[in-house]
Amino acid sequence: MAGRTSGGTHHVVVVALENVLALDIGIPWQVFGSWRDSPYTLTVCAQRPGPVPMHGGPALSVAHGLDALASADTVIVPGYLEPDAPGAEVTTALAGAAARGTRMASICTGAFALAAAGLLDGRRATTHWLYAQALARQYPRVTVVPDDLYIDEGQVLTSGGVSSGLDLCLHLIRRDHGPRLANEQARLLVAAPYRTGGQAPFMDLPVRPTPSDSPALYEWALRNLHQPLTVDQLARQAGVSRRTLIRRFHTDTGLPPMRWLLDARLARARELLESGDLTVEAVARHCGLGTPANFRTLFKAHVGVPPRTYRETFNSAAVKGC
Template sequence: MPLTDPVSPAPHVVAVLALDGVVPFDLAVPGQVFGPTTTDLGVPLYEVRVCAGPGGAATSGMLGRMRVEAPFGLDALAGADTIVVPGLDDPYDPPGAVLDALRDASARGARVASICVGAFVLAAAGLLDGRRATTHWMYAGRLARRYPDVEVDPAVLFFDEGAVLTSAGVAAGIDLCLHVVRRDHGAAVAARTARRIIMPPQRDGGQAQFIRHADPADAGTALQPVLAWLEANLHRPLTLDDIARHASVSVRTLSRRFREQAGTTPLRWLARARVRRAQQLLETTDLPVERVAAECGYGSAVTLRAHFARAVGASPQAYRGAFRAAPSDPPAPAPNVIRYRGRMDTREGCTTDG
């Protein structure tokens, strides 16, 4: 007898809005994450439906004015369990019918989420009022000014406010969707999906969107030999006087050269270089955190954790878990992405016209 799940409930319906100007990458993310998510026996846990706005087919300004014809309309939001709003070329004036549909869905208990600047659409619907939210860091200031009742944090990857979730830009949408899978079905299912799409199984939502590293000075500048010496001596407890002494200049001259050629102070450059070295060691070695701290000049694991969390937004252990793949558990190949007339499905060999 073929194996069957003892209980096979209807899959959780995820509606993805394909509004005019939709960003293709953001539109594809929910299908790539939720589509291949199944039980141990291969039963789909989600059904992804791409839904057009009130104008029907959408046109994306990217990829040569790509046309997106969605198999479902705005009325499909009424039957969705989760609604995802991808980023748009122009998210600042969404159609009133879309806002009404989002409000109605939220009021009946549907979960709503946004990717990148899709947060502007949720904010316009009033769904982010009094909540913490994020978006692409380049647009966070505009979101905060436009919607002062929203507590905008430009630094994090995503926020989970229960029934409302928002993510930062581009790949952070994948992190958000994997987080939803983990919340719905546990870490093991989420990890299996992550391996399939070749992603780290978990990056904490509080991890920094980006980290400002010191840009290396151009080769041949007066500062370049000093920077090379600093990189080679990150393990030492260097002071400003130590650096100036090595450069054979006064502290004042050293500070001026750093401002002119590196755009920062010597000690700030050193702090960022130490974080960068710690990231490299966590990504590429199995050294204990205490050893990483010593190699980077922090002196103790406690000091490393404090500086690393402040710069990266995650602990060294969490960072290593997200970015160091286990050699014994290689990721599975990514599935092919197939476009269907019916619901979106990314399971290999699966077709549907539903």
């Protein structure tokens, strides 16, 4: 596991891949490299020294190549635009660092680089929720958990999208030096020292696309979400048997009818919480989600936070009653 350099500090090396995301690379820079009497030293490296294109900012001038990984106690790969395997030279260097016992971490889409190096095989990992399906598809040996802020698998850690990289970096400090130092750094950064929940509140919960050959049934269902709809009602509305309806839903949406309805109800609830001032009772009623207690339970189970917390996060005009 990660050790210490001869000077007693912990050496963090950040790997800037082409089109590195400006905010992602700024997080470890700020957390580990900007405070007085830090127990960490920080180096930024790239595949080779020189200017590195950066998404969201000017080109980054990098003085070190991949040989900087040889002295790293922790390697962090920030996210990069349109992630793909970064090439054999980079993946070999990452795999070599891991083989030496270096602690490996990624922020956002940096997980794709760790996965390409084989470092996530057989492990749980996360990435930006928008890229979670792509990561799972490209690297089937990785167990992708899309809604976690970060995942600590011991030597290898991954974080979700962008700001969850801050949660990961504070977690590393907490792991190395305990909660007191992590909390002090969090206060300096005006950040929560520990966030509960995950990426789920920020993830899209879209209703699956309706098919071109039979949109009327789905449009009718969306207009009647306030009603206690059943599979039999949907079948009657479509003029088909119950079995045919279930088969049609699986073909059209990949979901059973009642799961499609639940997703539609939750998506409507999120819209109302984000943009309106309805009480939780009214939102539950408009969306057909039962009693306020039932609504809170379902919403938290599927979105990750209670309705009130969601509203406070995404609607500045939060009201009483949630």
